[in-house]
Amino acid sequence: MYALKFEKEICATCPSPDCLLKCQYMEFDKDEAHQEMMKLVNGEDSRVLTECVTCYACEEYCRRGNHPYYLIGERREEKGILTAPRAITNQWINMTAMQGKQMVGEVQDTALSSCLIPELGMLGSGKLFEDVAQAITFGAEFMCPAVHTHFAKMSVVKERLPKVIDHFRQLGVEKVICLHDECYGTYTSIAPAFGIEVPFTPIYYMDFLLEKLNEMKDQITPLNIRAAYQRPCSNRLIPQKHRLVREIMDLIGVELPDRTYQDENSLCCAEILRAVSGYRLANDVQQRNIDDMVECGASYCVFNCPACQSTLSEKVAKRGLTPVHIIDLCKAAIGEKELEVTA
């Protein structure tokens, strides 16, 4: 079985335990944060094990290369502490089980991974994906299992991830373009953290988009709109890629006005918070987030993750913001798609 590589010493000597200090869901002073982290490191009980809402953010807050969020998951599972009710946890395990229903396009050396999210198949089409759209993969067999970290089922991650990787290996691919942050985060953060070898090069779809948009620069008509970006939890696994959103927006003429809940301080879509902590926290997070989007003067809410989009679309639309996926915005900028406007 794969084991989490976690450097105890790095935490023991950490000058600023930002992992917990910056946590948006628990309050600590510096000493307390350090103590709680060391309890986790040493496998002792800690309030973090019952209070953490699994927002993924501490993976970004730790700048010293450790994996606090994965460690919390490991410790919870060791102690049999569930995040969500059993029935919900098992529902996710069953829902994402491999049943031989995968769909694989004409894959050569590159695959375009749409995880287990049907909407990604539609998004990964058109001129921007012209060269790779036929190489789509879809299904539980090609789904990154990162979602199970929300339920502290690290064993499911460790059991399924090597199989997923093996399915790509069997396709003989050299590169996998990941349309979902969670997939890219899985191959570049979770896999190495657990010593799982990835025999292909994962490519983040925003890198791919940026390259394409630069090639097609002459076809871009700036959209001249103001938008609020909804950062997904899984982007916290790959914080180095967060800047790409702004680069793409600049290129297609979308202004991202400053707002309170952006960058490190982003709030997630809260769908998982509903399951883990109940509707009160989820409502509060969504309310604050959408109020902030409205206050910054945005007329669009730009999504990166289709799950966030499905959770928040109706809610943002009710507040006058038009929900749109970042790929659709790019398609609009090159004249391939109409830009919708919420009435």
Add this chain to the structure above:
Amino acid sequence: MKDILRSLVDILGERGVSNAAEELWFYARDPGVLEAHFPDYVVAPETTEQVRQVVRLANEEKIPIVPMGNGMALTGLVIPLKGGIVMDMKRMNRILEVNEKARYAVVEGGTSQGALKAYLQDHHPQLRHSLPDAPPTTTIAANVSLHGQGRLTQQYGFNSDMVTGLEVVLPTGEVCKIGSPSLGPYWFSKGPTLPDLSGLFLGWLGTTGIFTKVGLKLYPNKKIRDVEIFVTDRVDLVPDIIYKLTHLEMLEDINAWFQPRPLMFKDNYHITMYFTGDTEEEVEFKRKMIWDSLEEFIVTKDGGFMGVGYMKPMLLEMPQRGIAAFADVPRGGGFEYSGPITLIEHYPDYALKVMELAEKYEVIYSSAARVVSGGHSMMFSISFAFNRADAAMMERVKKALDEATEFALEKGGIPWKPNYKEQRMTLEKLDPNTLKLLQMVKRNLDPNGIMNPGNWEVS
């Protein structure tokens, strides 16, 4: 002997009668598992007077007559077990009146659920009726004749409790009004304060008369409907969860269901609850009350609310097509269910029985229980899907359903829309004096035993 066909044509005209082989073939069966039986004639009346004349003729000639709506009860209730005339009521499909302020509608005896729904949407958007999840072509009269349940049953009881008056053609050919319409032009009460004679017809499966008009209660149609699903892996908690929810007195409909496929539903029990409001605030307030009422199960991790986002459009559909989709699981599909009315506290026993039967007879199961009138009882559906081309599988489904009914009767439940075999099992278990009373009613109303014979055979 009279030329029956000629007499029927005289009453109904050429287009209202048939004994063509292909038509008889069609009217010999329903979509369930019971064997077909051919009628001799099929008639499709357009007026109460035509119904009356056909019934009189049938009574004189002692010919069985089976009223039929859309034939979707699935338990063979419109299969002419003893031949005779099948009376297809679907041409009597008018909506005769809607009294907006008194919130009732009067419809003809073959009016479909879908027609009333569409009419209300167009002309009385403030009002709705308790729509069952049956296909929209099924009829209102048939539904009350079998004590159906619909979207508002959790709040207001069986759909037959919502009847506000009846016009019935008795087996001897008299046209009889039941309730307030027997005294004046208004259709606001089926019984009170008169002796409630509707009980002579509701639940009798067309064996005591034919409804030519039905008055039906309508209810406020709130602007917003929403849905949540609570999930638990502990079947023993389902009754407690429903108890907490019904205590709120806020829910339109509550269904408890489980099925092994698709895989995401495996091993869990799901309680779907619908709630309504005229404003977002009202809906959110109710959502908060719902969540709070089940907090204790969430804290112990015994249950929680699942995300319904992508399922919402399907869940909010009325009627819901998902149930019919289940029928096609083994392809070429069909399904039939036994749906005893029982106590909610017996839910765990029924649930285990369904799984036991599915394993024993190697059939695919699903079960959906609907809470009736604030938790006084529930309809617990035991559904098995089958492939029509697989005779052995259909036989296994029949056996499984019979065994389910035996179990329900043992547990003190009442079979719902029972097929003729289940009716027999029920009558055998009935208190002898109750049976005697039923016999007195039946013999007096239908002395020649012409009405849907083979069903509720009490003599």
